[in-house]
Amino acid sequence: MQRRPLAPRADWQAQAADTGFDYHTIDGAPYWDESVCYQFDWRQIEDQLETATEDLHELALALVPEILASEELLTRLAVPPLYWDYLARSWSAHEPQLYGRMDLAYDGSHPPKLLELNYDTPTSLFESGFFQWNWLEQQVAAGALPAAADQFNSIQEKLIEAFESLVLPEPLWFSCVDDSSEDRGNTLYLLDCATQAGLVTRYLPLDQLAERDGQFAGPDGAAIHALFKLYPWEFMLAEEFGPVLLTSSTRFLEPPWKLLLSNKGVLPLLWERHRGHPNLLEAHFDAGPGTSLAPGWVRKPVYSREGANIEMRNLAGQQLAVSGPYTEGPWVRQRFQPLPRFDAADGSPVYTVVGSWVIGDRAAGLGIREDATPITRNTSRFVPHFIHD
Amino acid sequence: MSVRARKRSRSSTLIVMVPATTLLVSACGGPNRVEQGVVYQDAAECSAQNPEASEQCSSDYQAALAAHPALAPKYVSQEECEADFGGERCEPAPERHSQGSFYMPMMMGYLAGQMFRPAPSPTGAGGIPPLRDGQPPAAPAAASADRAQPLYKSRDDQRTFRTAGNAPVAERSGPVSVSRDLLQPRAAGLSRRGGFGATATRLGGTLGG
Secondary structure, eight states: OEEEEOOOOTTHHHHHHHTTOTTSEETTEESBOOSEEEEEOHHIIIIIIHHHHHHHHHHHHHHHHHHHTOHHHHHHTTOOGGGHHHHHHHHHTTOOOOEEEEEEEOOSSSOOEEEEEEOSSOOOHHIIIIIHHHHHHHHHHTTSSOTTOBOSBOHHHHHHHHHHHOOOOSSEEEEEOTTOHHHHHHHHHHHHHHHHTTOOEEEEEGGGOEEETTEEEOTTSOBOOEEEEESOHHHHHHSTTTTHHHHOOOEEESOTTHHHHTSTTHHHHHHHHSTTOTTOOOEEEEOOTTSOOOTTEEEEESSOOTTTTOEEEOTTOOEEEOOOSOOOOOEEEEEOOOOOEEEOTTSOEEEEEEEEEEETTEEEEEEEEEESSSSOOTTSEEEOEEEOO | OOOOOOOBOSOOOOSSSSSTTSOSOOOOOOOOOEEEEEEESSHHHHHHHOGGGHHHHHHHHHHHHHHHHHHSOBBSSHHHHHHHHOTTOEEEEEEEETTEEEEEEOOOEEEEOTTOOOOOOTTOTTOOOOOTTOOOOOOOOOOOGGGEEEEEEETTEEEEEEOTTOOEEESSSEEEEEEHHHHSOOOOOBEEEOOSOHHHHHHOSOOOO
């Protein structure tokens, strides 16, 4: 695993504009950064990252029925009791999931360690599955990368296969908060893949979703029978339309039971059940802010996103915290795992997280994120990768 | 050395996202029989354009008005109703809830179906187009509630007449071609919008992770 400088394609911004990838720059700072890239060898991809991803996915799925069967665990994960049956029904009906992304601390030699699961509303899908793929093809064609270079990225192929095999009513509607260009880009990419899979698809800004007689409906008043939503389940349960879920017959992607696996409470549950597993970090439920955090631990709310509200104390005892809106517990603490550190051209440190995609229960590819700090956030740069021995 | 299995997709194309703005909601089409109908604001407008059919105009209008309280979309508050239909364009509905009355939009027009076909006016202005089967216009049939229904106009689009189910019907009065589905009035039920997204508004930014 090496970080290498590489000249960006001259027209990459035009290509981004053509595909609606308008969030390649966030608040004036580059988000998509192809002035560098990561190189993995085949052993790292196939023996370590791919294997660890599928192993961890299996362990996570095995937790779902156990949590659903235990009021104590549902309570520890702060799942509202009103929806316990709703979640359990979606699991027992085998409502299919589509995708997820797990974030791994990986340095190229030691076993990858699970930092967290993004199993409900994972993003960076378009840049991982499409834009990164084109980068590789074009850089190989231009001779800038070896002809034998490959990429761990069958994301789009597996998405289309997954949509082909999903048994869902049509049209399949796609919805997100429309004024977030990143969320919209990710949602439209999925809509595109579903359309390529032959499904009848429609897009609906989330604030246009209506309720009528206990059913979700579109702008023309017609019932919506199947809905992909890039919107967190824990928000939906807490909002005005939450109770409509209990009367509606709408099928959702991700299905309701995925709420459990996007909850960071799964980290201590996994550790309790598989203590010492090479891909897991020690984790426990935690009393939360205001209590002391020992050196070498990281505290996170069970419901949080984009690195918000994470409090970190490294082995030297130095403290780092990211503020954010997720101020309600419960909390977990996880053993601090130093991220691999690389040096940018100007000598400043770069910390790297490997996002590993799971589509249809299979490891499907990678998206690498870099940050100048050890906490990866929504502004962390996305950097492409290739495989070559 | 054995040949390695490729780790990346064989191809990668986009069909909807290129160019970025073309897609989105194509109208829900489908093979749907088209029928002739007429749209008017009220009986007076209908009679002015079809003087020989003023009795029919009146009975269709009354039929739509009678169906309006049952078909109109209902809101738990006047504010919610006006958010969709505009200020002073809502009225109390017959139903009541624990905190007071439901509200519904006022009827802004009506749609009458195929059986409503008076003879073209002598001047030829504003009349009904010739029938497709070439038969002479029949005498107006008796009005009945199931072939005249109320129409509404949303706050953000004051031109378009819409059914209680929010389906657009016409942008001006007169004859229209509508899908047969639309001629079957359906109640809008208790309708609400925007019940998801509040947390996003509160937190701002992007919600994926």
